Amino acid sequence: MNIANRIDCLGTETAFAVSAEAAAFAAKGNHVYPFHLGDMNLPTPSTVVEGAVKAMRDGKTGYCPNAGIPQLREALAENISNSHGVKYGMENVAVQPGGKPVITKFIQAVMNPGDEVLYPNPGYPIYESQIEYYGGTALPYGYKENEGGFAIDIDAIENSITPKTKILILNDLQNPIGAEASPEEFKRLAEIVREHDLMVLCDEAYFEIRYSGKSQSFVSLPGMQERCVILYTFSKKFAMTGWRLGAAVGPENVISVIAKLNVNDESCSNHFNQYGALDGLTGDQTEVMGLLDVLKGRRDAAINALNQIEGIHCVTPASTFYLFPNVTGAMANKGFTDYDVFRKAVLEATGVSFCTRLHFGRQLEGETERYIRFAYSGIDIDQIEEGIGRMK
Ligand code: PLP
Numbered sequence: 001m002n003i004a005n006r007i008d009c010l011g012t013e014t015a016f017a018v019s020a021e022a023a024a025f026a027a028k029g030n031h032v033y034p035f036h037l038g039d040m041n042l043p044t045p046s047t048v049v050e051g052a053v054k055a056m057r058d059g060k061t062g063y064c065p066n067a068g069i070p071q072l073r074e075a076l077a078e079n080i081s082n083s084h085g086v087k088y089g090m091e092n093v094a095v096q097p098g099g100k101p102v103i104t105k106f107i108q109a110v111m112n113p114g115d116e117v118l119y120p121n122p123g124y125p126i127y128e129s130q131i132e133y134y135g136g137t138a139l140p141y142g143y144k145e146n147e148g149g150f151a152i153d154i155d156a157i158e159n160s161i162t163p164k165t166k167i168l169i170l171n172d173l174q175n176p177i178g179a180e181a182s183p184e185e186f187k188r189l190a191e192i193v194r195e196h197d198l199m200v201l202c203d204e205a206y207f208e209i210r211y212s213g214k215s216q217s218f219v220s221l222p223g224m225q226e227r228c229v230i231l232y233t234f235s236k237k238f239a240m241t242g243w244r245l246g247a248a249v250g251p252e253n254v255i256s257v258i259a260k261l262n263v264n265d266e267s268c269s270n271h272f273n274q275y276g277a278l279d280g281l282t283g284d285q286t287e288v289m290g291l292l293d294v295l296k297g298r299r300d301a302a303i304n305a306l307n308q309i310e311g312i313h314c315v316t317p318a319s320t321f322y323l324f325p326n327v328t329g330a331m332a333n334k335g336f337t338d339y340d341v342f343r344k345a346v347l348e349a350t351g352v353s354f355c356t357r358l359h360f361g362r363q364l365e366g367e368t369e370r371y372i373r374f375a376y377s378g379i380d381i382d383q384i385e386e387g388i389g390r391m392k
Pocket residue numbers: 038097098099100101124171174175203205231233234235236241245246
């Protein structure tokens with residue numbers, strides 16, 4: 001059978017290929033330390049599970065409204081209004097089967113072929129894939145490492161804007177870096193967005209995966225709410241990666257187009273899962289907060305162990321469950337120049353499986369430092385210490 005030409009433009013998420021490679025390595029009888037995927041080995045809170053089971057037993061097993069059950073849309077609008085300091089109603093919310101569909105539906109809804117889209121690189125690879133698939137031009141911007149962490153390269157954003165640039169994709173509390181913009185950086189970005197009349201996708205997949213301080217949303221800046229669509233997901237905060245539930249939150253005219261895309265794509269998100277998510281959102285938060293405590297313990301253990309390896313330097317992100325250690329020295333010390341050769345050599349020798357910077361976009365011009373990404377959401381503390389100890 002012939003494959004359509006447009007598929008040539010479709011990218012993928014190569015972290016899943018690393019995951020398959022690690023599984024194949026394990027199938028040969030090897031022990032694997034899984035740091036490659038942002039998946040979780042923590043249980044979904046019981047409030048969510050019980051809510052979904054009850055809904056299933058109560059017969060919530062048919063189709064439901066395309067944009068989601070009204071109770072969940074309302075609860076999300078209220079929850080996000082409270083945490084973001086802006087006002088949303090249920091008309092601003094379209095429930096989705098995960099956070100990822102918000103990326104493709106936002107691009108389909110607002111991007112015309114030929115439009116330029118600014119997106120983070122290193123960053124979640126689906127942005128570039130979807131921009132190019134729908135005929136846009138992907139304009140990558142990077143991050144700069146400083147003593148305290150990583151800062152978004154706003155100069156790169158400004159320098160690459162042309163009259164064709166229509167969209168900015170922001171992933172604050174960032175995957176893979178764990179970077180966050182400062183209030184000053186947000187202010188400058190908002191000025192750029194206003195000046196160039198941009199629309200913004202705020203990917204907030206990790207908004208509530210935060211260990212200290214409080215997250216600020218870009219939508220809370222003056223004039224930004226009407227220009228932004230938020231990607232919300234239950235996957236990470238509620239340890240629900242396999243449930244596939246999220247939402248697009250933004251201006252009503254865009255949300256109604258996104259809901260129309262729901263009709264075309266999946267009719268509706270899983271009906272009974274939405275009742276579980278509703279209970280998770282509105283019920284007791286003790287178990288949810290407990291997940292964060294576990295993740296924080298893992299973060300500290302992983303950073304401590306990584307920083308004991310000669311040639312590796314790892315800063316401490318306040319959010320996400322990713323680390324982005326600088327391995328320039330370690331690679332050079334052992335004579336590695338190729339990321340993938342390094343990654344596979346570590347897997348073969350120690351069983352430690354991770355992604356490299358190249359799984360999050362092509363290397364940018366002038367980039368000399370080398371980074372790998374460690375996800376600690378799917379591995380227990382003792383395994384973190386043992387695995388990184390073996391790497392050392
Ligand atoms: N956005 C970012 C930055 C992510 O890291 C992920 C998942 O890893 C998603 C979106 C997609 O989330 P979901 O699993 O809910 O589709």
